[in-house]
Amino acid sequence: MSERAKGFTISKETAWCPGCGNFGIVGALGEALDGLGLAPNKVLFVSGIGQAGKTPHYIRGNVLNTLHGRSLPTATGAKLANSQLTVIAMGGDGDGYAEGANHFLHAIRKNVNITYIVHDNRVFGLTKGQASPVSDGGMVTGTTPSGNMNEAFNPLAMAITLNGGFVARSYSASKEHLIQTIQAGINHPGFSFIDVLQPCVTFNKLNTYQWYRARVYDLADEKDYDPTNKTAAWERSFEWGEQIPIGVFYKVERKTLDDNISVTKNESLVDQSCDNLAIQQVIDQFYV
Ligand SMILES: Cc1ncc(C[n+]2csc(CCOP(=O)(O)OP(=O)(O)O)c2C)c(N)n1
Numbered sequence: 001m002s003e004r005a006k007g008f009t010i011s012k013e014t015a016w017c018p019g020c021g022n023f024g025i026v027g028a029l030g031e032a033l034d035g036l037g038l039a040p041n042k043v044l045f046v047s048g049i050g051q052a053g054k055t056p057h058y059i060r061g062n063v064l065n066t067l068h069g070r071s072l073p074t075a076t077g078a079k080l081a082n083s084q085l086t087v088i089a090m091g092g093d094g095d096g097y098a099e100g101a102n103h104f105l106h107a108i109r110k111n112v113n114i115t116y117i118v119h120d121n122r123v124f125g126l127t128k129g130q131a132s133p134v135s136d137g138g139m140v141t142g143t144t145p146s147g148n149m150n151e152a153f154n155p156l157a158m159a160i161t162l163n164g165g166f167v168a169r170s171y172s173a174s175k176e177h178l179i180q181t182i183q184a185g186i187n188h189p190g191f192s193f194i195d196v197l198q199p200c201v202t203f204n205k206l207n208t209y210q211w212y213r214a215r216v217y218d219l220a221d222e223k224d225y226d227p228t229n230k231t232a233a234w235e236r237s238f239e240w241g242e243q244i245p246i247g248v249f250y251k252v253e254r255k256t257l258d259d260n261i262s263v264t265k266n267e268s269l270v271d272q273s274c275d276n277l278a279i280q281q282v283i284d285q286f287y288v
Contacts, residue, residue: 007034008043008060015054021198022051024172025119026058029088031175032182033061038086046075048091048100050126052119052198055090069099072107075114076257083258083268086186087114094124097133097153104155108162108191113256115185115192118155119172121200122207129203139206156237159193160230160250166192167233167250171216172199173209177246184248190256197246212244219247227251 004011009030016022033043045056049068056063062085066074075089096104096118107116123141124130130143133153140147159167166188170181178196185192197216199209219225219236225247227233233250258264263272 008038008040009034010058010060012058014058016051017202019199019201020051021121021172021196021200022055022119024175024178025052025117025196025198026055028172028175028178029055029117029182030059032179032186033086035179036183036186042084043086043088044075044078046071046078046087046089048095050092050095050124052090052092052121052125053095055119069095069101069103071095072100072103072112072114072116075116076107076110076112079112079114080257080261080264080269082270083113083264084270088117088186089114090117090119092125092132093118093120093122093134093155094130094132097155098124101133101153105158105162108159108164108193110257110260111165111190111254113190113258115182115188115194117182117185118193118195119198120155120195121198121204123200123204125200125203129200136206141203154237155193155195156249157234160234160237163230163252163254164193164250165190165252165254166248167237168193168248169195169197169246171197171212171246173212174216174218174246177218181248188251190254197244215242215244216246217243219245219249 040060043061045061046064047053047056048071071089071091075087079087122134124132129141131141131148135148138147166185168181170178181194185194227248227250239245
């Protein structure tokens with residue numbers, strides 16, 4: 001397999017279908033990181049399982065490919081151990097809102113200083129297009145042959161409800177918007193969450209490029225939209241149908257997990273001497 005690299009971007013063969021929205025996301029991610037002047041050895045990508053979970057294989061940087069739905073607790077541990085790293089967790093909507101939904105809630109509450117990018121194609125793509133928690137009501141898939149009977153999970157409303165520090169949505173085909181949103185998310189001190197709308201050209205025949213093109217609009221184009229107004233952001237997060245907003249819905253600065261843990265508050269764990277941790281005392285307790 002031939003491989004060429006420039007900055008964060010690697011040009012190599014992927015397992016994705018031609019036209020997959022993942023290409024837009026990995027391209028924008030690479031440009032966003034290059035634009036921030038970050039070095040690949042200072043960035044860690046943590047992913048779960050799925051087509052989206054393969055993204056770290058197609059970008060330069062450190063990689064931790066974990067279990068389905070477990071990118072967030074793994075990324076949290078990595079960030080606590082080495083706060084110098086820029087940590088980006090990522091995965092599909094199935095990975096994040098089904099298998100990993102519990103971790104999603106608690107990472108927001110804890111305000112872990114990482115960025116979480118969800119490749120939201122609204123189906124379980126790798127396993128051939130079953131309905132995910134965000135699939136539209138009535139959608140026919142392999143697991144919902146009579147139409148999806150479940151109410152869709154609203155990740156933005158959930159993140160705003162939990163006072164998420166940076167809650168945004170972007171679209172894989174709006175390259176500049178996605179680059180800027182990723183950069184703003186990484187620059188935010190605390191947990192930044194970006195749900196990226198992403199067509200799945202093989203298994204989602206409903207939410208297509210054409211469908212999104214007719215609906216997506218940018219909140220930033222509205223002069224009086226105020227991303228610090230929690231109630232307005234929450235209400236806007238329910239807009240879905242004829243019009244679909246993208247942009248930063250909600251922003252607030254809160255103490256981060258690092259700030260709240262006395263051991264990591266001033267110095268990263270990797271920079272600390274083991275003597276501080278009194279490991280021998282702990283071990284000795286097991287030999288009484
Ligand atoms: C605990 C667990 N449940 C189910 C699976 C099977 N599985 C692997 S990938 C996948 C779907 C991934 O869908 P999504 O996270 O939306 O990502 P996409 O492939 O659409 O990018 C499933 C169900 C698994 N590997 N582990």
